[in-house]
Amino acid sequence: MPSIDVANTTSPGVIAFRTFLDEVLGEATTVKPPSDDRSLSINPPLQKDDLHNFSERLSEVLSDYTAAEQQADDADKTAAKARKHNVVEVAARAKFAALTASTPISSPEAVNIWNLLDIIFFTADIGHGDPALMFLLVEDLLSSQTISGCRIIFDFLESRRERCVSKFYKQSHLIVLRSCNELLRRLSRAEDTAFCGRVFVFLFQYFPLGDKSSVNLRGQYHVENVTTYEKPLEGGDTMEVDKEENLDKAAEAPQTEKPGGKKADAGTPKTSSPPLSNDELYDLFWPLQESFSQPLRLFEPANLKPFQRGVEETVKKFVALPSATSRSSTVDEPKSSLKRKREGLEDGEGAEAYNPRYLTSRDLFELEIGDLTFRRHILVQMLILLNFILSWTKEPKAKYDKMIQPWIEAAKERTVVDGPKVNHSLLYTKEFSEEDARWARETKDKIAEYMRKDVPGKAFYRVIETVLARDKNWVYWKMASCPPIKRDPIDPKVWAEAQASALRVTTSKRLRPVPMNAVPMEFLKPKAPGQALKELEDPKRYRLPDLDSFKAKINDSDFDIQMAKTPAEKARAQERKASQSWRAMRIARGFKLAAFDKIDNPDDISAIFEPLEDAVAEVAADEIAADEDMPTNREAVIVSGPPGAGKSVIIQKLMEARKGVFERVVRHTTREPKDGETDGKDFHFVKAPEFNQLRDGDRLIENVDQGDIAYGTSYKAVEAVTESGKVPIIEMDIDSAKFAKDMDFDARYILVKPASPESHETFLKAAGGRDDAAIKAVIDGLPALVEGLNADNIAGKVILNENVENASQELGDYLYHKDADADTEIVNRTDTGEAPVSEQNNGGMDVDAPEAS
């Protein structure tokens, strides 16, 4: 900071620059006058061109300093430049201080503050001022204002973000980070949730993905986040539940009511015992927060046991509470009180935000856990910790080592100094036992089951699952000390070749036999009578252009429409687009007519270029069965079953027997195509990011990971078949079918089972690709695998595969009769006393009786 007395300076440079500032600020006020509408005073940003000859006039004012800088020898240049920057800074700070002292930030006159900051930015932009100055002034301003004032300043910062990032990222990023962090420290996460979010989003946008400045590289936990709660009613400083000897004692001794009946027993959880009372749970519930804010303490068994007990009892209690839909009025109370609290907030602030406040008073405990949102919040915390436990057991640790090895190698190959290095502060040496991992897995399942119950529980749990999965990637990235996230440059050789061939193509001087774009006129030459006419009819002569070629043309026209400078130019581009769209639609009507239904807006015909329509087209190209041959119920059919049960052959037989009725839905996979497999026919082969996009966008009805390979079925692929008029039939393993059912995907679920373990073994041998041990593993695992499907009553029909013909016949019969009134029909058949086919054929396998059929 320059040590000049700002108010009484006699430095001619400072005086001159300050006068200049007053002048240009006056001009700026004519361009952007004070306005009652605050958004107008901040936006649009002042432009340099709005100020008459700004650069020249500024250079003139600072000419002496610039001359001194130019004349100085290399050693003194920096000092000369600093002198000029000091002059600018002193004058600018003085003006800024005067303005901020006299102008409330929310008044219309605050436009002068924003204009001054813009002018300081321009000054730095043409090299006459310190680029950091504007950011330092904003930082000062933020620290001098109340939170509502900071919101206005933040509007300013957000509107100038791109400009600042593109010009002065290097000089500003640390100041911006510091200011934002300071602001976040002042904000209450509960009251100013939305504002906190804005600050975080701003930081993410300001800093490039992969920038380490705001990464918690050492994995430090927010240990100051201490939740205070009431001590156990009995008194005493230490929570009895935390003492290990008590855990062991309690495990042995029967649970006795302590004096007052208020103290929780921290022994081994009894899964069958009833949920604890609120008072008892209170003493186990709030101490969990300690582990939530410091997960590393769980490596100590003395901390882990009470944690496990607390989690189990809490989950048990939550499960026992009435669900959101059936709760009594008491549970609404916290919400209404919260509402009252939020009424004081500004418009739009916090309306959608909910951040649970920890009301840790014992008296409020019942109300607190009665709130579904609060319960979910706690359960998410638990899931994070359970994931933490699962990440630090033997197996995942070995996986990290394997994963990190290539980074270490890469570091050696590239540069020793800058390459990715393993971040040892995140690689803990301690690990959890297999027993702890099992506990974590089981508890996770319980929590998942509970969370999925309430509406919209399934979707909510899915989001949480996705977020936690994504979080793992960040942890991996931090473990490698945040290697740069960038694409490798193109190999110079490849680049040179591409350039050379582009040159060759574009500079060919050879005369073409037919000028470009001209139609060959050869047929006009005298020929045998009638031959010229025949040649004219040759389909090659009137071959339609490729539909996709219009896509780029229409995009170009769209661009021209947007960028048109005059109305005439715009009209021409619109006319061009209309003609291109018309021609594209004429071509598409021949084979993508179904896509026309998807066009809502005539200006956007992109639906006809979408791959879905390709699938429809392909399907449509096949023969479709006559209406009377179609089943009444055309809902999708999911055929699932254990590996080698005969799903494929049964479906194949059915499709041959009922031609043009069913169509297989093609699944997506991230694996590479095997020999003979065709993209779009056997699978849609996609890369992992594309698959993740489908999965994260909820565009899959099911997906499973088998090792590193992901499989999934998209809604679009199913729709494509439905739109073609056929019945989609999807072959899946049992887990995928359960997943689809969980996602409430409407379909008829069929389970195919081999009639006996012996025949299953034969099928698996016939299918090949498995050795004896693998075959045995499949057969042994079958009862457990099938159990879920039967128990949850997912499969509406179980088919025993003894004979492919019969099984496919049975499937066909079922699909043709399982329509609106099929149930009655089926019941009638059973009423005749005839045993269902599957029962007759169960061949000794322990099969739950399928729905009567």
Ligand SMILES: Nc1ncnc2c1ncn2[C@@H]1O[C@H](COP(=O)(O)OP(=O)(O)OP(=O)(O)O)[C@@H](O)[C@H]1O
């Ligand atoms: N009833 C049957 N009689 C004789 N062979 C059968 C019968 N059912 C299936 N097979 C044979 O068993 C093998 C496995 O059948 P299929 O490929 O249809 O099973 P899948 O359930 O589709 O298996 P996966 O899930 O592994 O793809 C095939 O070689 C098939 O010909």
